[in-house]
Amino acid sequence: LVAVALAFGLLWPIGAAINDIGASRAYVRSRSTSQGDAAGRVAIARAAAEADGRWPTHWNNLGLRAVETGDRTTALAAFERAAEVGPFDPLIWKNLGTVQAQLAATQPQMRERARSSAERAVAADPRNPEAHAGAAQIYIVLGDKEAAVREAETAVALGPEDSASLEVAGSAYILSGRPADARKAILGALEQRETPQRRMLLARVYVIEQRYAEARVQLQRVLEIEPGNRDATNLLAQISGR
Numbered sequence: 001l002v003a004v005a006l007a008f009g010l011l012w013p014i015g016a017a018i019n020d021i022g023a024s025r026a027y028v029r030s031r032s033t034s035q036g037d038a039a040g041r042v043a044i045a046r047a048a049a050e051a052d053g054r055w056p057t058h059w060n061n062l063g064l065r066a067v068e069t070g071d072r073t074t075a076l077a078a079f080e081r082a083a084e085v086g087p088f089d090p091l092i093w094k095n096l097g098t099v100q101a102q103l104a105a106t107q108p109q110m111r112e113r114a115r116s117s118a119e120r121a122v123a124a125d126p127r128n129p130e131a132h133a134g135a136a137q138i139y140i141v142l143g144d145k146e147a148a149v150r151e152a153e154t155a156v157a158l159g160p161e162d163s164a165s166l167e168v169a170g171s172a173y174i175l176s177g178r179p180a181d182a183r184k185a186i187l188g189a190l191e192q193r194e195t196p197q198r199r200m201l202l203a204r205v206y207v208i209e210q211r212y213a214e215a216r217v218q219l220q221r222v223l224e225i226e227p228g229n230r231d232a233t234n235l236l237a238q239i240s241g242r
Contacts, residue, residue: 056086094134
């Protein structure tokens with residue numbers, strides 16, 4: 001009996017380690033854009049999360065992969081579990097709150113849950129610009145102009161060189177009808193790193209300012225970086241002839 005007990009005691013952690021390794025490998029595979037289609041990555045991410053549910057990164061990853069497919073129900077459940085096992089990560093609260101805010105259009109009870117998630121994001125790490133930028137993103141989706149600008153400006157104050165905070169600030173200023181401030185923030189973000197999203201935001205600012213030629217330049221650049229971008233194509237069509 002002693003020998004059996006000792007053998008079990010030795011084998012149990014080995015089995016757990018193998019399980020951890022398998023879950024980690026599935027997690028990495030699910031994040032690879034070359035690993036099949038989006039639905040396939042969701043299946044792999046689900047396997048990783050269910051194989052070892054102790055890790056918030058696995059549940060958060062499942063949520064992100066579900067977002068790619070437009071499956072907000074799965075995303076919501078995954079982010080809720082991620083927040084449960086990793087309540088001190090502001091980015092998880094941002095992801096959860098964003099989905100809740102998106103669902104609020106058809107599920108009014110989600111509106112207050114989204115606000116709570118924004119508050120939890122900030123509370124998780126109050127001196128982290130990403131925490132405030134995450135809260136601002138949630139408020140942008142909710143359409144709360146004042147709260148979005150407040151959190152975005154706090155994020156920029158904490159991290160003046162943080163391009164993600166500047167990008168979110170640009171979106172918040174667009175929402176609040178402040179195109180000049182939005183343009184300044186987005187140009188600051190572009191100085192740090194160019195992305196199609198930031199070029200799109202700048203194009204939207206130029207459209208608001210009726211600077212259509214400059215908007216077209218930005219949209220054409222988006223299509224150079226990301227051929228077939230639907231948002232850029234649609235906006236180009238909307239401003240055609242202006």
